[in-house]
Amino acid sequence: MNKANKILWGIVFIVLGIVAALNALDIIKFNIFFNGWWTFIIIVPCFVNLFNDTNESKISSIFGLIIGILLLLMCQGWLSFDLLIKLFIPIVLVFIGLYLIFGGLFINKINEKIKSNKQKNIENILATFSEQIINKNEEKFDGANLDAVFGSIVLDLTNAKIKNESVISASAIFASIDIIVPKDCEVKIKSIPIFGGVTNKNKNKNNKNVIYIEAFVLFGGIDIK
Helix, strand or coil: CCHHHHHHHHHHHHHHHHHHHHHHCCCCCCCCCCCCHHHHHHHHHHHHHCCCCCCCCHHHHHHHHHHHHHHHHHHCCCCCHHHHHHHHHHHHHHHHHHHHHHHHHCCCHHHHHHHHHCCCCCEEEEEECCEEEEECCCCECCEEEEEEECCEEEEECCCCECCCEEEEEEEEECCEEEEECCCCEEEEEEEEEECCEEEECCCCCCCCEEEEEEEEEECCEEEEC
16 A cells, blocks of 8 residues: 555545544534445545556546446435436446547556557457467467457466567456466556456566556456466
């Protein structure tokens, strides 16, 4: 947890403590468990993540923040459930479009590495309503574009020949992608998960070989092992 996160979470707990104390002293009457109080479980973490310098998911944090606020408005009776359902798909489509257009504007070291490595001649792997299992056994690997739509991809790089740096662009839409990396490689990720997740189980650090992964997930999952 970085300094900004600590300060913001500290402020949240201080405010909660003050409100609880004022309630206990009958100075104010504030019902902590008001209609829609649970939406703050979504709103607060998403808001805090916007100030996290190391967070690569600011767009998804904004998305979660908007969804949390809309749910709160619905619980308070200011927005109907039917209208919320009607707005859901347009909001998802807008955020996909924003990511495709502006995702690369969040400039950082990982983005720069991804951009430079994308210039290489890398392999395209597509799985649409199907399954792809790719094993790069003793093969040279510079990078790949993985696109899974209503399907699954398994990319096994356990024994692949990787020198210094390579980049993987992975997109899972209603799909799953598993990437198995060599033991001598470090993994660095830039991810945009929307109603999905990106899990990095690779614990290798400070290795000379690095795999940069740009991940986009919509109702799916990407696992790095």
